[in-house]
Amino acid sequence: MSDIASGDLGPWLSPEDLDLVRRKVPILYIDALPVRLGERGELETIGLLLRATAEGRISRALVSGRVLYHETIREALERHLEKDLGPMALPQLPTSLVPFAVGEYFPTPGSPFHDPRQHAVSLAYVVPVAGDCQPRNDTLEMTWLTPAEAMTPEILDDLGDGHAVLVKQALAATGTIR
Amino acid sequence: MSDIASGDLGPWLSPEDLDLVRRKVPILYIDALPVRLGERGELETIGLLLRATAEGRISRALVSGRVLYHETIREALERHLEKDLGPMALPQLPTSLVPFAVGEYFPTPGSPFHDPRQHAVSLAYVVPVAGDCQPRNDTLEMTWLTPAEAMTPEILDDLGDGHAVLVKQALAATGTIR
Amino acid sequence: MSDIASGDLGPWLSPEDLDLVRRKVPILYIDALPVRLGERGELETIGLLLRATAEGRISRALVSGRVLYHETIREALERHLEKDLGPMALPQLPTSLVPFAVGEYFPTPGSPFHDPRQHAVSLAYVVPVAGDCQPRNDTLEMTWLTPAEAMTPEILDDLGDGHAVLVKQALAATGTIR
C-alpha cells in the first residue's frame, strides 16, 4: 500500500481531505500478484517487488494501491501495474472481478492485519504478465520466485504479515501451494 | 443501498462529512441475498425485500448497506441483515469473504450501474437464513421466490438494474439459473 | 459432448469397454467457453460452435469432451480446444483448475440435465483465445457473439439446456450478464 505513502493521491484529494477521509470510511485497495505461466496456463513463478524501507531494511511486496474516485477496478489494476512494472509488462487483467482473496486492515494495534494509517479493504488478483518488467520508483528489483522459493521463511518474513498471507492464498487458489 | 438514503449513517459521519467523503473516494458496500436451502444445501428460494418508493412505486431489493469505519465485513453483513430481516432470521454468514460478485456503481449518468449519490463498490454474498424474517423500517414484506419466479421480467424490473444482475449472478453461482 | 459421439475415444478404450464403463461410473468431462477479451481483460465476445445435427437441425455448443485416462485436466482442455478450434487459436488456459461451474448430466429421462448415453460430470472453464480459430470436423462455423447477442432466445434455444445454462453462468461469473 505504498502509493499513498509515496504521495500518489490523484488530483482529487488534498492531503487534508485524505486525512479526513481516512478517519471516516474504509479505503478501497487492489493487490495484484504478477505471475509467469507455463504453456498450459500453470503458474511457474510469482513476481515480488523488492524495496528498501526508510530504515534501510529489505522488504518485499505485491503490486498494491488505492482505487481512486471515478476509477474502475480494472483501471486501478492497470495503473498500479504500470506504475510498478513499467509500460512493457503486458499484464493480462482478470476476466472476472471476483478476487481470490479479500483483505481487511485496521489501524487498531493488535489487529491480525494492521495498517497504522487507515482502515483498508483490499481485493486481490493474480495477474499473468507476458512482457518485460522494469521496476520503477522506489522498487529496487522485481524478483521471480517459484512457489517453493516463495514459501521459504526468508521470503515470507520480508513480505510482512498481510502480503505473506496473500501469497499463500494465491498459491493455494492456483493449486501450486505444497 | 437504502441505508444511507434512509439516514443510517452511523455515529461517526456527519451529513457534511459524508457529502465530502462521497465526492472523494469509492464507498464500500455489502450486498446479501437471503436464501432458503433444501436439506442437501441446494438453493430453493431467494428472499427479496419489497418496498414502496417515495413516488409510490413498488421496488424490490437485496439486503444492502455501507461498511462503516472500523467495522469488519462480517460485522457489516450481520448488522444489515439484522436491520432488514429482524433479530430472529438466524443468517449463516459465509465461511469465505470472497464474494460471488463485485459491483461497481458510478455517479456519472450513462454508467452501466448508476448511483447518483456516489461511486460505490459492493461485495455480494449469498446468505442462508434458517429462522423467521420480520422485515422492518421501510420494508413492506419479505418475498420468497423460486429461481424461476425470480427470473420473470416483472420481478427483474422491480429490482432495478444493479440488483437484477446480482440475482442472476447469485442464481448462476449456485447452479440454479435456467 | 460430441467427442465420444464422433468416435474420438482415445487408444485406451474399445467401444465395448466404453459401453461397460458408461454404465458403471460417472464420466469426467471438461467444457470450455472460448472468449475474446478487451484490452483491460473484460469479456467482449464469446465463441460458440455451430453444427448441423444428423437430422439437419442447427445446434450450437461449447468446446466439450472427455478427460482420458492418464490425462491431466489441462491436457484435456488443450486437446479439445485444438480439436475444435484448430492449432492457431492460442488459447490461454486457466491459472486455476477451479471451474466456474460443475455440470451433472444423467441418463434418466426427466433429469434437469439429460445425457442419454451416460452419467457425466463436467468442469467448465472460460478460455480467452488470442489467435485465429479454424473450426474443424463437423463444425460449420465459429460464431462470436456479444453477451447481449448470446442471451437472445434464438441462440439459447440452439444451445440446448445444459450449454445454455453454462453460457449464462459464464457471463454471470465474468460480470457481463445483463
Place this chain on the structure above:
Amino acid sequence: MSDIASGDLGPWLSPEDLDLVRRKVPILYIDALPVRLGERGELETIGLLLRATAEGRISRALVSGRVLYHETIREALERHLEKDLGPMALPQLPTSLVPFAVGEYFPTPGSPFHDPRQHAVSLAYVVPVAGDCQPRNDTLEMTWLTPAEAMTPEILDDLGDGHAVLVKQALAATGTIR
C-alpha cells in the same frame, strides 16, 4: 479415498468391473473438510479423521470417497459425511457445487499427487457441521484443530501429500491461513 479400499463399492460394481474401470477412465471423488464456525461464520476449527494404517502407523484424512453411478455430488457428499461422521453430525452442504480445489491423482510413480490404484479427480468442499460427530468404521477419532494447529509439521505429515495440500487450500480459501 478409503471407501474403495475398504470395500464400499456400491451395488453396481463387481471387483472385476472396478478393476477394469480403474484402468480405463478417471474416477470421480469428493473430498469434504468438516469445520466448526464461529457465530459470524468465521472458521474456528477443522475436523480431521484419525486412523491407524495396516502397518500400525497413524494417519489423518479428510472425508473422502467416490461418486457412484447415478449419484449426485450432493448425495455423494451426504453419504460419505454420514459414513465417516455418523448420522448426528448435521453437515451443512454447500450452496454451490463449485469446489474450493480440484485434485488430480495419478497411478504413475513420481506424480505430484499419487494414487497407486487409479487416476482420480477429486472435487473438494468445506462443510460446516453443527452436530455431534461419531466417527465410525476404521476411524479412531475425529480431531478438531485450529488453523494454527493444523499447519504444524506433525499434522501435515500425518495427512499425506494430497490431503495436506487440501487443508492448506481450504484455510487459504476461508482466509484463515497464516
